[in-house]
Amino acid sequence: MIWPLKVRGARLLAIAFAATAMTAACASGGDAPTGTQTGRTTATLESLDPTPIAEDPVSTLPVTVRSADGVDVTITDTSRIVAADQYGTLTETVYALGFGDRLVGRDIAAKFPAVESIPNVTPSGRQLSAEAILNLHPTVVLTDASIGPRAVQDQLRAAGIPVVYFDPGRSLESVPDQIQAVADALGVPAEGTALRERTAAEIADAAALVPSNADPLTIAFLYMRGPAITMLAGPGSGADSLIEGLGATDAGTAAGLTKDFTPITSEAMIAAAPDVFLMMTGGLESIGGVEGLTAIPGIAQTPAGRNQRIVDMEDGALLSFGPRTGSVLKALASAVYGQPAQ
Numbered sequence: 001m002i003w004p005l006k007v008r009g010a011r012l013l014a015i016a017f018a019a020t021a022m023t024a025a026c027a028s029g030g031d032a033p034t035g036t037q038t039g040r041t042t043a044t045l046e047s048l049d050p051t052p053i054a055e056d057p058v059s060t061l062p063v064t065v066r067s068a069d070g071v072d073v074t075i076t077d078t079s080r081i082v083a084a085d086q087y088g089t090l091t092e093t094v095y096a097l098g099f100g101d102r103l104v105g106r107d108i109a110a111k112f113p114a115v116e117s118i119p120n121v122t123p124s125g126r127q128l129s130a131e132a133i134l135n136l137h138p139t140v141v142l143t144d145a146s147i148g149p150r151a152v153q154d155q156l157r158a159a160g161i162p163v164v165y166f167d168p169g170r171s172l173e174s175v176p177d178q179i180q181a182v183a184d185a186l187g188v189p190a191e192g193t194a195l196r197e198r199t200a201a202e203i204a205d206a207a208a209l210v211p212s213n214a215d216p217l218t219i220a221f222l223y224m225r226g227p228a229i230t231m232l233a234g235p236g237s238g239a240d241s242l243i244e245g246l247g248a249t250d251a252g253t254a255a256g257l258t259k260d261f262t263p264i265t266s267e268a269m270i271a272a273a274p275d276v277f278l279m280m281t282g283g284l285e286s287i288g289g290v291e292g293l294t295a296i297p298g299i300a301q302t303p304a305g306r307n308q309r310i311v312d313m314e315d316g317a318l319l320s321f322g323p324r325t326g327s328v329l330k331a332l333a334s335a336v337y338g339q340p341a342q
Contacts, residue, residue: 037338038307039290040289040308040309040310040311041311041336042281042312043311043332045324045331048316049114050092050114050323051096051323052098052100053096053097053098053195053323054098054191054194057099057191059078059187059188061075061076061078062074062075062076063184063186065184065185067164067165068144068167068168069145073162073185075139075162075164075185076139076162078099078102078139079139080102080104080138081094081104081105081139081140081186082103082104082105082133082140083103083110083141083142084105084106084121084141084142084143085144085168086126086146087319087320088106088109088110088111088316088320089170089178089321089322090107090142090143090166090322091106091107091110092110092112092320092323093178093179093182093195094186095114095115096195096322096323097182097188098191099186100114103115103118104118104119104136104137105118105119105132106121107122108120109316109320111316112316119132120132122147126148127148128152133152134156139161139162140161140185141156141164142164142166143164143165143166144165144166144168145168146168153165170238171241171321172203172321173241174321175322175323175325176199176200177196178322179195179196179199180196199323199325199326201326202325202327202330203326203329205330206245206327207329209334210247211247211337217247217248217275217336218249218275218276219243219249219274219276220269220276220278221237221239221240221242221243221250221251221252221278221279222278223279223280223283224284224286225283226286226287227296230263230296231261231262231263232257232261232264233261234253234257234259234261234262235252235259237260237261237319238260239319240253242318246329246332246333248276251273255272265298266296266298266299266301269299269302270301270302272302273302273303274302275309276304276309276310276311277293277309277310278311278312280314280315280319281315282314282315293310311332311336313332
């Protein structure tokens with residue numbers, strides 16, 4: 001079953017965070033960077049492709065798991081997998097478990113090089129295409145409630161395809177459990193345990209790079225697609241968890257936002273007073289880079305705007321919350337605090 005592993009994964013990650021926090025507190029002397037840099041920094045990963053935990057894993061089938069929508073689903077064949085959610089998490093996890101050669105469909109958010117040639121089943125972003133999926137003849141579909149419409153997933157089930165839903169929440173703490181849940185559904189629980197533990201350790205190592213001797217920065221995650229769309233992330237966006245993992249204060253949460261992404265006014269942006277803007281690289285480029293961003297009303301009047309302090313990362317990696325999460329957090333810590341990635 002998928003969900004009984006939740007507590008174990010959360011405890012493992014909590015213990016790892018506690019240990020690295022103690023290490024950071026002891027090791028970060030008075031000369032630790034405080035994130036007072038200016039200008040744009042692009043955070044980069046050593047490799048955009050996840051590192052598989054196994055080569056050619058063998059699924060133990062059939063396996064029955066409890067889908068997040070409360071339905072018991074039996075999987076008998078993992079030779080043709082479609083994985084689709086809003087963030088690209090499931091595709092990344094399937095690949096990292098060693099099933100890259102069995103992926104036949106992915107979502108638009110899964111953009112790492114190894115899956116670029118795999119058909120995209122969400123041509124409209126969050127909208128699944130039933131025809132596109134059925135034409136791929138999948139033996140199992142992995143998805144969640146962040147994507148839809150639900151009628152499409154129901155249609156796939158009605159066609160006899162096993163459809164497994166996963167928890168749509170995204171946070172640093174949920175990553176290990178999500179990995180194990182996907183592995184259990186694919187019949188490779190041992191590989192899931194190995195990948196879960198590797199990822200939790202990488203997240204903990206990245207957390208150790210955060211200085212503990214300075215006042216927390218306030219970081220605002222901006223989602224932008226052209227000057228007409230300016231959204232500030234808040235609680236439940238996933239960005240809030242990343243920002244907290246960086247030892248910083250999430251500007252949207254601190255400003256009292258109650259939704260994951262909220263259109264922001266210039267007055268509200270000024271009041272939020274972020275020290276750093278965190279953005280997807282594609283979003284920043286869609287408005288003309290730093291110059292275009294600071295021309296948006298309210299941006300230049302913030303500390304981050306005055307210092308043109310922007311940290312950006314490749315769109316498909318920043319909020320992926322899969323097995324690359326430790327690498328993402330490590331790269332962001334280096335970009336925000338000026339520390340070399342070690």
